[in-house]
Amino acid sequence: MTLSPKIIPYFLSFLRLRLIALRSSLLSLRWYFITLRSWLFFLRSWLLSLQSWLLDLLYPKSCISCQKDGEILCASCFRKIQKMNVQECPVCRRRSRGGLVCHPFCKKFTSLDALIVSSLYQKNGILSKALHLFKYRFSEELGPILSSLLIDAFRANFSFSSTQFHWIIVPIPLHSHRLRWRGFNQSAILAKHVSSSLLLPFFPLLKRIRDGPSHALLSRKERMIAFDSVFEIDQSVLHNADASTLSMPSAPQCKHYSVLSKYVILVDDVATTLSTLNAASHALKSAGVEKVCGLVLGRGSFHSKKP
Numbered sequence: 001m002t003l004s005p006k007i008i009p010y011f012l013s014f015l016r017l018r019l020i021a022l023r024s025s026l027l028s029l030r031w032y033f034i035t036l037r038s039w040l041f042f043l044r045s046w047l048l049s050l051q052s053w054l055l056d057l058l059y060p061k062s063c064i065s066c067q068k069d070g071e072i073l074c075a076s077c078f079r080k081i082q083k084m085n086v087q088e089c090p091v092c093r094r095r096s097r098g099g100l101v102c103h104p105f106c107k108k109f110t111s112l113d114a115l116i117v118s119s120l121y122q123k124n125g126i127l128s129k130a131l132h133l134f135k136y137r138f139s140e141e142l143g144p145i146l147s148s149l150l151i152d153a154f155r156a157n158f159s160f161s162s163t164q165f166h167w168i169i170v171p172i173p174l175h176s177h178r179l180r181w182r183g184f185n186q187s188a189i190l191a192k193h194v195s196s197s198l199l200l201p202f203f204p205l206l207k208r209i210r211d212g213p214s215h216a217l218l219s220r221k222e223r224m225i226a227f228d229s230v231f232e233i234d235q236s237v238l239h240n241a242d243a244s245t246l247s248m249p250s251a252p253q254c255k256h257y258s259v260l261s262k263y264v265i266l267v268d269d270v271a272t273t274l275s276t277l278n279a280a281s282h283a284l285k286s287a288g289v290e291k292v293c294g295l296v297l298g299r300g301s302f303h304s305k306k307p
Ligand SMILES: [Zn+2]
Pocket: 063, 064, 065, 066, 067, 068, 073, 074, 075, 076, 077, 078
């Protein structure tokens, strides 16, 4: 049996219509899947809040440091968190205004332009206990308390002249597996508080493509190699750069931001080594970002050398 040539155009339009119908079914299926996924995320965070509410009910709140009832971190213990009065070059740890990497030799070892550290991080110190609770028990109310340390440190030390309003806030991302397991990214929560307080756009520009290895098992050189290509630019965020992804008060004007030619404030909880911040900063700069300033809650002590 052969097809009459007259039938061919009808057959082709029928085929085209079937393909369009199939495409729209696939799109609806994708939309349902995305909706389901966001509902699951919502349900998970709701359950976490419920869990934290029930724990508060069963075990009344007491300060993580002095055990005084009523608050998770009382004002007196909060004041005891030792602030970094002097910022340091993140590489050689000598004094440096605004944490700038100002020594030519140090610039060879980091892709950061500066690192602002809020507080001294000590094992079993108040900050370490608070961070542990924040990360592993999702103590929501610690978010604004801890981010206030970041905001104060930023205001006191940010030293890039006149360009503050060109900066965007980017959190260090978790790997998607870890995000699913934990249900939230502590750096993103801190970064959102910083963003709304400083009125700078929050932009989760980075994606973690593999989990970093355990620091303790690796030498410095091995760490530097292992952290290479841990992060990449999240193209989906870049392409959907609209008011919903840019949670910023003046979001509409940000639609035309050329994000990758901007300056980035990279937010993380603790900079134990510089490996994570370096890898993230390297990924941003490879994509065209001009300047990257790290902003972290804590870093371990290193007796500051005089310049
Ligand atoms: Zn206390």
